[in-house]
Amino acid sequence: MxxxxxLKKSYKGIDVVDIDTLEIQAGEIxxxxxxxxxxxxTFFRLLLDLIRSNEGExxxxxxxxxxxxxxxxxxxxxxxxxxxxxxxxxxxxFYFVGKLNHxxxxxxxxxxxxxxxxxxxxxxxxxxxxxxxxxxxQFKIGIIAALLTAPELLILDEPFANLDPTTQLRLVDMIKKxxxxxxxxxxVSSHDINHVSEVSSRILLMEKGKIIRDIAGGETAYxxxxxxxxVR
Amino acid sequence: MYIKRKSINSSWxxxxxxxxxxxLKGFEYLKIISFEKASSVIFTAIxxxxxxxxxxxxxxVITFMVNNRYLRNHLYIEELVxxxxxxxxxxxxxxxxxxxxxxxxxxxxxxxxxxxRPRSLMILSGxxxxxxLLFYPQYLKTESYTTLFIFALLIVGIFISNYGQFLxxxxxxxxxxxxxxxxxxxxYIKAKFLLFVTVCTLQFLIAGFYGLxxxxxxxxxxxxFLYSIGVNSFATIYAATFNYKYLDLRKSASMNFQGxxxxxxxxxxLIMFGPALVFYLLNRFFGFWAAIVSISVLGMAGIAFHDxxxxxxxxxxNIRKHKILEGFRER
Numbered sequence: 001m002x003x004x005x006x007l008k009k010s011y012k013g014i015d016v017v018d019i020d021t022l023e024i025q026a027g028e029i030x031x032x033x034x035x036x037x038x039x040x041x042t043f044f045r046l047l048l049d050l051i052r053s054n055e056g057e058x059x060x061x062x063x064x065x066x067x068x069x070x071x072x073x074x075x076x077x078x079x080x081x082x083x084x085x086x087x088x089x090x091x092x093x094f095y096f097v098g099k100l101n102h103x104x105x106x107x108x109x110x111x112x113x114x115x116x117x118x119x120x121x122x123x124x125x126x127x128x129x130x131x132x133x134x135x136x137x138q139f140k141i142g143i144i145a146a147l148l149t150a151p152e153l154l155i156l157d158e159p160f161a162n163l164d165p166t167t168q169l170r171l172v173d174m175i176k177k178x179x180x181x182x183x184x185x186x187x188v189s190s191h192d193i194n195h196v197s198e199v200s201s202r203i204l205l206m207e208k209g210k211i212i213r214d215i216a217g218g219e220t221a222y223x224x225x226x227x228x229x230x231v232r
Numbered sequence: 233m234y235i236k237r238k239s240i241n242s243s244w245x246x247x248x249x250x251x252x253x254x255x256l257k258g259f260e261y262l263k264i265i266s267f268e269k270a271s272s273v274i275f276t277a278i279x280x281x282x283x284x285x286x287x288x289x290x291x292x293v294i295t296f297m298v299n300n301r302y303l304r305n306h307l308y309i310e311e312l313v314x315x316x317x318x319x320x321x322x323x324x325x326x327x328x329x330x331x332x333x334x335x336x337x338x339x340x341x342x343x344x345x346x347x348x349r350p351r352s353l354m355i356l357s358g359x360x361x362x363x364x365l366l367f368y369p370q371y372l373k374t375e376s377y378t379t380l381f382i383f384a385l386l387i388v389g390i391f392i393s394n395y396g397q398f399l400x401x402x403x404x405x406x407x408x409x410x411x412x413x414x415x416x417x418x419x420y421i422k423a424k425f426l427l428f429v430t431v432c433t434l435q436f437l438i439a440g441f442y443g444l445x446x447x448x449x450x451x452x453x454x455x456x457f458l459y460s461i462g463v464n465s466f467a468t469i470y471a472a473t474f475n476y477k478y479l480d481l482r483k484s485a486s487m488n489f490q491g492x493x494x495x496x497x498x499x500x501x502l503i504m505f506g507p508a509l510v511f512y513l514l515n516r517f518f519g520f521w522a523a524i525v526s527i528s529v530l531g532m533a534g535i536a537f538h539d540x541x542x543x544x545x546x547x548x549x550n551i552r553k554h555k556i557l558e559g560f561r562e563r
Contacts, residue, residue: 048412052554067550069416082408082561085339087346087481099335100414129346149414 001026001153001185002047006056009042009209016042017053018209024187026152029179031200031217032189033225039209040189041079044155047187048077060153073101076151078142078159086131090123090141093130094148101149111148118144118170136162143171147178153185154178160192168195175199193229197222251359332415336423337430343402347481350395350402357391361435364442364449372446377520378512381527384453385504387439389460391431393503396468399424401479404560411557417546421469425542428465432457448520455527459507462534466541471499473549476559 004022008015017039024030032040045051047058049066057064060071077083085093098108112124122137130141139162146154160168172195178184179201190196196203203221205213205228213228215221278284324341327334344350364387371379395402403410410420436457443450507527514523534541549556 045408048408050408050411050554050557072412072414072416075412077412079408082406083412084409085406087343088339092342096335096339097413100332 001028001061003059004056005059007046007053007058008055009039009046009051009053015209017046019043019056019211022204022211024185026185027179027183028185029175029199029201029217030185030187031196031203032187032206033191033193033196033203034189034206035229037208038206040206041157042209043206044077044079044157044187044189047155048075048079071153074152075155076146076149076153077155077157078139078146079155079157081135081138081142083142084130084138084145087129089127089129090133091125093141094145097145097148103148108148112144115144115147118167118174120167136164136167139163140167147174150182151184154187156186156188158189158191160190160195168192172199193222193225197225251362333419333423333426336415336420337427340423340427343481344395349479349481353394354391357394357431357435360390361387361438363387364439364445368442368445368449372448377448377452377515377523378508380449380452381456381511381523382504382508384439384449384456385460385464385507388432388435388453388456389464391435392428392460392465392468393500395431396424396428396465396472397499398475398479399469399472400556401472401475401477401560402481404478405481407557407560411553417549418542421542421545421549424469425465425538428468429461432460432465451521451524455511455524455531458528458531458535460531462531462538463507464503466534466538466545467503468499469545470548473545473552473556476556478560478563 002022002024004019006021007017007019009017032043034040042051046053047060047065049071052066057066059065060075063070065071085096088096094108094112095105098105098111103111112119119140123133123140126133130138133141139159143156143159146156159171163171175186175188176199179186188196188199197217200221201217203213203215203217203225204211205215205225213224215224324334324338327338330337344354363383367383368380371383400407436453439453440450442453511523511527514526
């Protein structure tokens with residue numbers, strides 16, 4: 001799905017992202033873990049061609065991401081509010097994203113119905129613009145809009161951090177189910193090693209822009225992470 | 233002061249006052265009611281009867297009291313965030329059949345009507361439509377066609393240069409999203425161009441009524457219209473790819489210079505006076521029709537080759553894409 005060669009991004013002489021090689025397969029759920037400033041968000045922006053790399057390249061399905069647009073048709077992401085159109089109501093936003101992906105209003109409505117539980121009655125039919133929602137609810141809107149397009153590659157930055165406990169657990173279930181049903185490739189970054197080890201099939205530990213450990217998911221993953229983070 | 237407070241709360245006040253002044257000027261011009269005479273009557277009366285001085289003093293005291301009360305009543309910030317209106321999802325049906333491009337245009341329209349700053353610009357474009365009432369008659373009389381042409385450019389094309397100078401910056405708060413949604417840049421730029429065409433055509437049709445003042449207005453406005461669409465719109469989009477500044481949509485537009493740099497000033501000057509100079513020279517040496525036809529042909533050439541030009545604009549945009557994104561992320 002994704003293959004990275006010699007990717008480097010630095011600001012003012014400091015390497016923020018520095019990845020030699022990395023291969024990610026379809027159907028994998030990648031948990032990206034690291035302390036603040038490890039370069040997770042910068043890495044995501046590089047994946048979406050929102051930042052230009054200093055060296056190296058990212059291939060998505062075999063073609064270069066930077067400067068091309070094919071990847072947009074099967075990639076969805078939610079990094080922060082910069083992905084929401086703040087002066088639309090959530091419904092308008094969903095229809096908008098749907099339309100860009102050739103989904104009719106009815107399709108979108110059907111989709112929203114299946115995720116009613118996730119919304120917890122706090123989003124739809126509120127007659128408010130997105131900018132007037134709380135940060136947690138904005139996150140829900142962003143995540144649902146990303147899922148709406150049925151992407152093959154889904155990128156979520158810190159999805160657990162801004163959600164309430166119930167929604168966090170629901171999200172864990174959703175991610176697992178989608179990856180299994182549709183063989184999606186999902187990349188999630190998080191500080192919450194608990195949730196990450198529960199969801200991920202593979203965990204990448206990031207430090208100072210480098211991927212220092214590549215751990216297979218499962219029970220040992222949690223202990224290995226605790227081990228790593230305890231030292232510092 | 234009172235008016236300033238009020239006009240911060242709603243831009244309608246600001247434009248209302250401009251319209252009133254315009255109308256009063258119009259009356260003055262048409263000699264229906266002359267305010268110059270009225271004010272001279274008032275001042276001579278004061279000169280003859282000094283005790284009348286008391287009236288302006290009383291008036292200013294009243295103004296002070298009104299102002300004072302207004303400020304007192306609006307001292308607390310929570311009260312300023314006044315009644316919450318329910319926001320209704322809406323949809324521009326007529327744009328539905330144009331697919332993704334229609335969707336992009338309807339997004340732009342919502343951006344304009346739901347946010348203070350672009351909305352004021354839209355209203356301003358409407359107010360400027362009235363300029364013809366004020367300025368056309370006198371320059372028609374003196375047959376200064378170049379000046380008429382400048383006003384026609386302003387009347388027909390103000391939206392393009394006003395909205396267009398921040399073309400991408402309007403979306404700066406969600407530009408990361410715009411750059412990763414599923415549509416290609418060519419559609420994106422084309423949607424912007426079509427928005428220009430739509431609004432400009434509307435302005436042109438309304439301004440058509442000025443033809444009643446003198447038939448020469450019509451060819452002048454037609455040339456200005458074709459030029460605005462065929463040349464100015466592309467020039468504005470090109471210039472917008474150099475605008476890296478974040479812009480807050482919710483702040484008011486009047487007297488707001490956020491996101492405006494030297495580049496924008498030079499740009500708006502060039503856009504207005506570049507074609508005017510060409511028009512002047514042609515009109516001077518080859519006559520009225522030579523000027524009209526040349527400017528129109530320039531515009532029509534731009535319209536005919538819009539696909540090629542948009543392709544080039546997309547390449548220009550892509551060169552600076554990351555710089556724009558980076559600039560918009562700095563708030």
